[in-house]
C-alpha cells in the first residue's frame with residue numbers, strides 16, 4: 216500500500232503522462248485519440264500483441280489466407296459523426312438482405328423503433344439526462360412503457376402473432392445476455408434497446424480489424440503512445456495522481472487513468488475486494504471456413520446467408536433453451552444466428568480462396584452461459600449440439616463444407632480478452648440515462664476516484680463496437696484538466 220508520505224517521491228521518479236489508458240480495445244483507442252488531439256500526453260497499455268480487443272481480425276485457420284472478424288463482426292452503434300471526427304474512413308457496408316427466414320412485417324412496430332432510435336441515439340454522446348427527461352424526449356408513452364418499463368415479452372406477445380417473428384425480434388434482446396423474455400430486471404429490454412437504436416447492422420469492409428487498425432493509426436497519429444505486451448497488474452491512486460504498474464515491473468505515473476478493461480477487472484487492479492456479482496457471458500462464438508456454402512432446401516445459400524440467418528430462434532425455442540441452460544444443461548437445439556461476411560465483403564479472403572469459392576461463416580450461439588462450461592467435455596458437447604441445430608436448417612450437413620472451425624466459450628473469452636465471465640459487454644448493459652441524482656449531467660464513466668474513469672464497454676452507454684464510452688471518457692477527463 217502506498218502512503219501519502221512516499222507518494223510524491225514514487226510518482227516523481229516514473230515516466231509521467233497526463234493519461235494512462237489501461238487496455239487497448241477499440242474504445243481505449245478512441246479515448247486516447249481524443250485526449251492526444253487535445254494536447255494531452257497519453258500512454259495506452261495493452262496486454263495482448265494487438266490493439267482492438269474484441270474488435271479485431273485474425274487469420275484463424277493456418278494455411279488459409281482468410282482474415283476473420285474473430286469476435287465482433289457487425290457495426291451499428293458507432294456514431295458516423297464520431298468516426299468522421301476521428302478521421303477514420305472504414306466503409307460500413309449495408310447487407311443486401313437483413314434476415315432469413317423472413318418475418319411478419321409490422322409498419323407500426325418499425326415506425327416506433329425508428330422514432331426511439333432517432334431520439335435516443337444522439338443522446339448517447341451527451342451528458343446523462345434524468346430518466347424523466349429521456350421519457351419526455353421520447354414523447355411516446357406507448358414506446359416508453361413497452362421498451363423501458365415492462366418486460367419485452369408483453370409487447371412482443373401483443374404485437375406479433377407468429378412464434379418465429381416473436382423469436383427473431385427477441386434475439387436482439389438476448390445477444391450476450393442470459394435472460395428470459397419476461398425477465399423482471401429488464402436486462403433483455405436494455406440489450407434490445409442497444410440493438411435497435413443505432414440503425415442497421417453493417418459489415419465493416421476489411422473486417423473488424425480494419426476498423427481497429429484505423430483507430431490505432433488515428434491514436435498514434437494524434438501523438439498517443441501505444442504499448443502492446445504490457446499487462447497492467449495494479450493501479451494505485453490518491454484521487455489526484457496515480458501509478459499504473461505492469462507485469463514486467465515497469466510503472467507509469469498518470470494524472471488520470473482510463474480503464475478500457477471491465478469494471479470487475481478495474482476493481483481487482485485497484486486492490487478492491489472482488490465484487491460479489493461477477494458478470495457472466497452467455498454465448499458460444501463459432502468461426503467457420505467453408506469450401507463452399509451449404510445447400511438449403513428452398514432458398515439459395517447466397518440469399519439466406521447474406522443477412523442474419525436465424526436457427527431455432529422461434530419464441531418458444533428460445534424459452535426452452537433458456538430453461539435448459541438455467542437447469543445447467545447445454546440446450547438440446549441451441550438457438551443461434553449465422554452470417555456470411557465474405558458474401559458482402561470478399562476482401563477478407565485472398566484471391567486464391569475467392570476463386571475457389573471459399574466462404575466464412577460466423578455463428579453466434581445464444582443461451583450458452585459460462586456456468587455450462589465447467590467440465591472438460593462441455594465445449595465439445597456444445598459444439599456438437601450447435602452444429603446439429605444448424606443442420607436442422609440445411610439440405611446437407613455443414614460438416615460436408617467445413618475447412619476449419621474455431622469455437623470460443625465464455626471462459627475462453629475471459630482468458631483471451633479479460634472479459635469477466637466472458638461477458639461481451641463487460642457487464643449487463645445499463646439504461647442510457649442517469650439512475651441516480653449524482654449521475655445527472657455526468658458522462659456515465661465516473662468511478663469512486665476523481666481521476667479514474669471507465670472508457671470501455673462497462674461504462675453506462677458502453678457495450679458493442681461503438682466508440683461511445685471512449686468518447687464520453689475523453690470528454691469527462693478534458694473537463695477536469
Ligand SMILES: Cc1cc2nc3c(=O)[nH]c(=O)nc-3n(C[C@H](O)[C@H](O)[C@H](O)COP(=O)(O)OP(=O)(O)OC[C@H]3O[C@@H](n4cnc5c(N)ncnc54)[C@H](O)[C@@H]3O)c2cc1C
Pocket residue numbers: 237238239240241242243260261262263266267268269270285286287288289290291292445446447448475476480500628631632633634639640641670671672673678679680681
Ligand atoms: C464473440 C463476440 C461477438 C461480438 N459481436 C459484436 C458485434 O457483432 N457487434 C458489436 O457491436 N459488438 C459485438 N460484441 C461486443 C463488442 O465487441 C464489445 O462490447 C466491445 O468490442 C468492447 O470494446 P472495449 O474497447 O470496451 O473493450 P475490449 O474489446 O474488451 O478491450 C479490452 C482490452 O483490454 C485488454 N486488457 C484486459 N486486461 C488487461 C490488463 N490487465 N492490462 C492491459 N490490457 C488488458 C484486453 O486484452 C483487450 O484488448 C461482440 C463481442 C464478442 C466477444
